[in-house]
Amino acid sequence: MRSPRxxxxxxxxxxxxxxxxxxxxxxxxxAMPPLVGVxxxxxxxxxxxxxxxxxxxxxxxxxxxxxxxxxxxxxxxCELAAVFLLPFVAIRxxxxxxxxxxxxxxxxxxxxPLARIAAKALVLLAGWLVAMLPxxxxxxLWRLYGGSVYAPExxxxxxxxxxxxxxxxxxxxxxSALTEHPSTAAILTLGVTVGTWILNFIGAVQGGxxxxxxxxxxxxxxxxxxxxxxxxxxxxxxxxxxxxxxxxAAVWTRLGVQVRRRVYESLGIGALAAAGIFACTFxxxxxxxxxxxxxxxxxxxxxxxxxxxxxxxxxxxxxPEDPRRVDLEHRALSKLRRVMPHLQVRYVSATSxxxxxxxxxxxxxxxxxxxxxxxxxxxxxxxxxxxxxxSLAGIAPPVENDDEAFRGAPLAAPPKGAGTIFYGxxxxxxxxxxxxxxxxxx
Amino acid sequence: xLFEVHGLCKRFGEIxxxxxxxxxxxxxxxxxxxxxxxxxxxxxxxxxxxxxxCDSGTLRAQGQPVGTGGRRSxxxxxxxxxxxxxxxxxxxxxxxxxxxxxxxxxxxxxxxxQLDLRALLxxxxxTLSKGQRKRALLGIGxxxxxxxxxxxxxxxxxxxxxxxxxxxxxxxxxxxxRTLFLSIHQIADAARFCDRFVLLSSGRVCGEGTxxxxxxxxxxxxxxxxxxxxxxxFLALT
Numbered sequence: 001m002r003s004p005r006x007x008x009x010x011x012x013x014x015x016x017x018x019x020x021x022x023x024x025x026x027x028x029x030x031a032m033p034p035l036v037g038v039x040x041x042x043x044x045x046x047x048x049x050x051x052x053x054x055x056x057x058x059x060x061x062x063x064x065x066x067x068x069x070x071x072x073x074x075x076x077x078c079e080l081a082a083v084f085l086l087p088f089v090a091i092r093x094x095x096x097x098x099x100x101x102x103x104x105x106x107x108x109x110x111x112x113p114l115a116r117i118a119a120k121a122l123v124l125l126a127g128w129l130v131a132m133l134p135x136x137x138x139x140x141l142w143r144l145y146g147g148s149v150y151a152p153e154x155x156x157x158x159x160x161x162x163x164x165x166x167x168x169x170x171x172x173x174x175x176s177a178l179t180e181h182p183s184t185a186a187i188l189t190l191g192v193t194v195g196t197w198i199l200n201f202i203g204a205v206q207g208g209x210x211x212x213x214x215x216x217x218x219x220x221x222x223x224x225x226x227x228x229x230x231x232x233x234x235x236x237x238x239x240x241x242x243x244x245x246x247x248x249a250a251v252w253t254r255l256g257v258q259v260r261r262r263v264y265e266s267l268g269i270g271a272l273a274a275a276g277i278f279a280c281t282f283x284x285x286x287x288x289x290x291x292x293x294x295x296x297x298x299x300x301x302x303x304x305x306x307x308x309x310x311x312x313x314x315x316x317x318x319x320p321e322d323p324r325r326v327d328l329e330h331r332a333l334s335k336l337r338r339v340m341p342h343l344q345v346r347y348v349s350a351t352s353x354x355x356x357x358x359x360x361x362x363x364x365x366x367x368x369x370x371x372x373x374x375x376x377x378x379x380x381x382x383x384x385x386x387x388x389x390x391s392l393a394g395i396a397p398p399v400e401n402d403d404e405a406f407r408g409a410p411l412a413a414p415p416k417g418a419g420t421i422f423y424g425x426x427x428x429x430x431x432x433x434x435x436x437x438x439x440x441x442x
Numbered sequence: 443x444l445f446e447v448h449g450l451c452k453r454f455g456e457i458x459x460x461x462x463x464x465x466x467x468x469x470x471x472x473x474x475x476x477x478x479x480x481x482x483x484x485x486x487x488x489x490x491x492x493x494x495x496c497d498s499g500t501l502r503a504q505g506q507p508v509g510t511g512g513r514r515s516x517x518x519x520x521x522x523x524x525x526x527x528x529x530x531x532x533x534x535x536x537x538x539x540x541x542x543x544x545x546x547x548x549x550x551x552x553x554x555x556q557l558d559l560r561a562l563l564x565x566x567x568x569t570l571s572k573g574q575r576k577r578a579l580l581g582i583g584x585x586x587x588x589x590x591x592x593x594x595x596x597x598x599x600x601x602x603x604x605x606x607x608x609x610x611x612x613x614x615x616x617x618x619x620r621t622l623f624l625s626i627h628q629i630a631d632a633a634r635f636c637d638r639f640v641l642l643s644s645g646r647v648c649g650e651g652t653x654x655x656x657x658x659x660x661x662x663x664x665x666x667x668x669x670x671x672x673x674x675x676f677l678a679l680t
Contacts, residue, residue: 014538018527093541102524
């Protein structure tokens with residue numbers, strides 16, 4: 001009599017068992033609470049001080065958002081773990097079957113290699129979710145202190161870290177399948193991660209295409225989610241990369257297939273993924289889920305800007321590493337792109353740092369062209385940029401609505417009990433669970 | 443006939459591991475693949491099971507070519523020297539074989555008793571000795587439901603008593619119609635246990651048949667010294 005459970009469920013069960021006995025996963029679990037604890041305690045303390053604790057002038061914290069002040073640093077432990085610990089968990093789970101010879105038995109079952117890799121990825125994501133329990137428990141602690149919690153921004157932040165973990169898992173799976181030995185897979189996985197950091201660096205220095213490409217690296221993607229910005233293009237690019245990584249892993253996990261065919265299939269997957277990514281870059285939809293609307297102009301301004309249908313061209317004479325350019329991009333242009341999808345921004349500079357261009361008459365100029373009407377400004381603040389555009393469009397700036405403005409959610413409470421929870425309770429619970437599992441499997 | 447193999451070739455770079463290998467497998471027989479170390483026995487099994495891609499050659503069942511995908515319902519291959527799912531207990535591995543690999547649940551207890559696995563059921567596979575691991579692997583193979591079972595070195599790592607018990611267990615499964623194709627490098631073991639033989643040397647088939655058939659073949663090739671002993675026949679033909 002055959003088992004009533006479908007083979008895929010058996011596979012999930014097997015992968016769960018393999019994950020639970022994996023030491024690398026327990027190392028990941030035990031490392032998370034102290035990492036989160038350090039970041040959370042430090043963030044809450046600073047937040048409390050800025051909010052008026054210990055005699056600091058109250059009111060400074062009005063502009064503080066828990067997302068930026070507490071959650072982004074507290075969840076940064078996930079980013080560290082995703083780069084330095086999660087790859088080893090994934091490599092162990094994917095390469096283990098080949099190392100032990102189990103792959104030769106399992107592949108005779110006939111289940112598609114993609115389903116096998118999908119089972120591993122699902123279990124790894126579940127394992128990652130367990131590893132994210134300490135940062136998620138920090139939310140409960142924050143609530144107990146009386147802190148404000150805005151669910152959409154926290155959901156976005158969590159989704160960003162899940163996507164980042166998905167990228168790591170897909171990359172590690174592909175490398176494990178491509179290489180014969182897990183140590184080689186680990187080196188290559190970390191190599192690709194370092195490669196994305198180099199891309200970020202080149203993007204910051206060179207600007208242009210590199211800057212655009214750097215916007216799709218995991219680090220850049222997580223940074224956006226940390227600010228509560230949910231962009232359709234970056235999300236889809238991440239999903240395409242995850243799918244491509246897992247498919248390449250499936251191609252190279254198959255047995256009995258000539259290497260040449262696998263190479264062609266991998267190249268095909270690479271080409272499809274590249275086309276998919278290219279197509280995704282044309283999608284402009286994005287959602288600002290932050291309570292502070294930190295990624296958007298005030299609603300009145302957005303309504304006013306939406307009425308301008310003439311294409312706007314902005315020519316910025318600032319070097320990539322000039323702080324004014326960074327200010328302009330983050331405070332104004334990134335917000336403007338969300339409201340005016342047809343906005344064209346051209347950066348013009350002869351050098352990367354701009355130090356020796358300062359003497360040039362045109363350096364620092366920002367030219368605005370709205371349907372042939374041109375004006376120049378050197379202001380890089382959001383207010384200055386909006387004022388210039390309104391003036392060029394010939395529309396009156398909207399009246400500021402104080403009720404709409406985010407007043408912040410200050411909290412002058414010390415991180416009471418957080419040390420006990422993150423340095424004592426969580427490690428204790430994880431150690432006890434580890435011992436129980438070990439006893440069960442021995 | 444269960445299946446026949448024709449013109450199988452496999453190269454690793456410049457090395458010809460298998461060269462025009464052809465033979466046939468009858469339903470319900472115990473067929474021994476005999477050859478010295480490095481003859482290409484494991485490579486042949488891996489090519490047949492679709493674990494390794496072969497360069498050319500076909501496998502036919504009922505006159506029809508069977509692709510790699512189709513072989514999954516025809517044969518199951520148990521490799522030598524592997525320790526699958528090392529952290530999982532033997533009992534779980536047998537259940538996984540039944541559940542995931544579509545094994546026969548009705549045979550579970552019988553296989554456990556035949557291979558003396560009961561005491562090993564709670565032990566993780568990675569902690570087993572070589573012989574214990576071999577028995578666990580044989581248990582996995584015997585539980586599968588394909589008509590043909592290919593086992594690479596079934597007696598490797600077993601002591602004399604265990605080898606005899608295992609041989610008896612394998613024979614009982616063959617008696618119920620299961621076709622066993624066993625790769626054995628110890629010719630004396632093979633001679634005691636198998637019905638027919640495929641002799642493999644340096645990737646080539648040197649002969650196929652029962653001991654008398656092989657002896658006749660050796661005689662026909664002018665090897666006057668070949669007697670009814672498989673070792674002598676093997677030496678004469680290779």
